[in-house]
Amino acid sequence: MRIPVIGAAVAMLGAAVALVVTAPAQAATTLPAHVFAPYFEAYNGDSLNGLSQQSGVKHLTLAFIQTATRGSCTVYFNGDTSMPIASSTFGADIAAIRARGGDVIPSFGGYAADNGGTEIADSCTDVNQIAAQFQKVITTYDVTRIDLDIEDNSLTNTAGIDRRNKAIKLTQDWAAANGRTVQFVYTLPTTTAGLADSGLAVLRNAVANNARVDIVNQMTFDYYDNQPHQMAQDTITASNGLHAQLGQLYPAKTAAQRWAMVGVTEMIGVDDFGPAETFTVADATTVLNWANQQGIASLSFWALQRDNGGCPGGAAADNCSGIQQSTWQFSHIFAPFTSGTTSPSPSGSKSPSRSPSTSPSASTSPSRSPSTSPSTSTPPGGGIVNGTFETGALSPWTCSLGSVVTTPVHGGTKALKAAASNSDTAQCSQTVGVSANRTYTLSAWVQGNYAFLGATTGAGDVSTWTPGGSTWTKLTVTVNTGSSTSIKVWLHGWYGTGTIYADDVTLA
Missing domain, CATH: 2.60.120.260 (Galactose-binding domain-like)
Structure with a gap:
């Protein structure tokens, strides 16, 4: 996702950072099997808890964590040294969100970091120190999921890709040894037919390094292909393509298990390409119903601060969607996706306990099973x-x-x-x-x-x-x-x- 660069220069560390080996008692519970967690722009001074309360969104993805300068091995929110990984940064907000039954997902990378060389694995050449930064975020905020937003130059930095996946494996081994649950999400650009080979290369390297990827989160926007787009249908075709690609990468997984690895992130309203790629309120309803039906793992959008109609007819902006809508309309549509009890059935259909909205899905694979077995x-x-x-x-x-x-x-x-x-x-x-x-x-x-x-x-x-x-x-x-x-x-x-x-x- 594209965000402004607000990093501040700091002196590079002269000594190696030791791996984090302590694991304080885990306060956060595992995230729901199906969770709606839009991105929160952590760089503009907005109140995390305040906007969570106003929007009603209980789960948020915090964008973004990166180093302050290229070559550093220490991360901050938005690379801003005044926003360290510490309880003083968002700690009270996260506690308040958890008290209401929610949680957060810290996100590393993002377009600015990936473009500027401050994504942690691109910046830092020491795998142990990269793992130490993952572990510091996990222990500081007691989170159970880390998002890795990899795009632009990070998709072609083969050394960084390999370091990142090796650090994921180290962190997963550390978590297992310390009784922690940790999930890793790769957020990657997509075509309308599935991941491009650059994104697949990231996953292939993860497989080669025995790094478990729990969710592959597609950015179903910014296609930049100069083709006509119906954004909800493009989400579905992209996801079908990803599902097939996951079958090649993980042949032992069932179809339902592969759908449970799929995540979707929309850019609500007008995306960076312009009005030709506009995700509408009607698209949101279609995608919600399809996501419920298919049993995917996560649903998100960029970004919470854009979920208002403050600039109808405008271009992509950080603080409004560019279309006519009510405030928090997309958040309210997607909110029912979150469920703590639902998991996909063996056929990939949704559990009857889900409460879908009443608009239909453009699903390419609805498979709700009747209560009686067919003859x-x-x-x-x-x-x-x-x-x-x-x-x-x-x-x-x-x-x-x-x-x-x-x-x-x-x-x-x-x-x-x-x-x-x-x-x-x-x-x-x-x-x-x-x-x-x-x-x-x-x-x-x-x-x-x-x-x-x-x-x-x-x-x-x-x-x-x-x-x-x-x-x-x-x-x-x-x-x-x-x-x-x-x-x-x-x-x-x-x-x-x-x-x-x-x-x-x-x-x-």
Whole structure:
């Protein structure tokens, strides 16, 4: 993320800093499995606790920690020597936030540090001293998660990349020896199709150094590709790409485990590129619902101080979004994402205990499972049974809120009705036998607002959707079976958006 450089020059240390070996009692609890934690601009004098109270945001990512000068091994907030890593800097604010059930995530790096050589691993050439700085932040503030914002020149500094990951491994070993929970997040730029190779190189080096990366947080903005953008959809395609890339890096992880490694950071309103990349309030609702459905780990935006409509029609700024909005509107939309009890189900779907807002997601992989297991049918070569619903019954479909009706229909005399409620998407599914290593085309005709069609294979989910309306629309999605010999086919509506109808479902 881009921030102004407000560092002050200090004398470089002449002696090596010893590794921190003490671990005082940990005050902070582990962060929720799914947490909304927007960035807080720690460099402009705003009250951390004050803005947390005003916005209602309980978890915040503190930007940024860096060295004061290139070559130093001592970090400060924003590289400002008047803001040392000490209880005197934000200590009282953090205690007040924790008293209200929240917490903070210190963030190292950022665009200014990465560009100026003051990111800790770029600046300091001693791995032990880098690890010591990580550990000092952890013990000073009793935090359980560290964010590493790596972009610009830091993405091509191979020596710094290697030092950073070696320091992560040292810190993780230290934490394990001292009974501490510590998570590391890599925040990286992305394309609309996933990480560029420079970002992947950071993760490949982490794997090579046995440094555990808990979350990969994509900056889904500032694409600078001179292409038209629909920012919510770009978030989804970027995340799908990242999910596939994580499969290559971590082949032992399941699809759900890889989604639990995914984080998303938006830049609310107008981003640095300009109005062509504008993240709207409607985009925020779409991303929230998709994030809930997919079970990703973290949701964030740049930055809390921008969450107001003080400069509509303007360019990117530190203190306003550049669009018309109410104050804290994005914060209030994203706040329900935080949950201390929810974790993704094996299929990657969200737990029913989550309370999504009522707008639909543009998800490419909704996989909410009905309460009853679907029956299995095995027509020769694969195919849908009762895809026209002409039997007058649902079987072998299993539906949470479904029935067969005689109007409206697309073909024949019957169709499926799925009446979504505020707490149920009215999913209908059936499991069918298929040939391994084959590509199928799944199609259905749908009518109504926000209809989804998809399939679950051993490799994960594929789906498509339409905002729909009062006319019949054909949805089609390609399904690659891989090693699977059976797949689950499903369709559903969306929370609180009413009834959808489906007919003539085929898999061929």
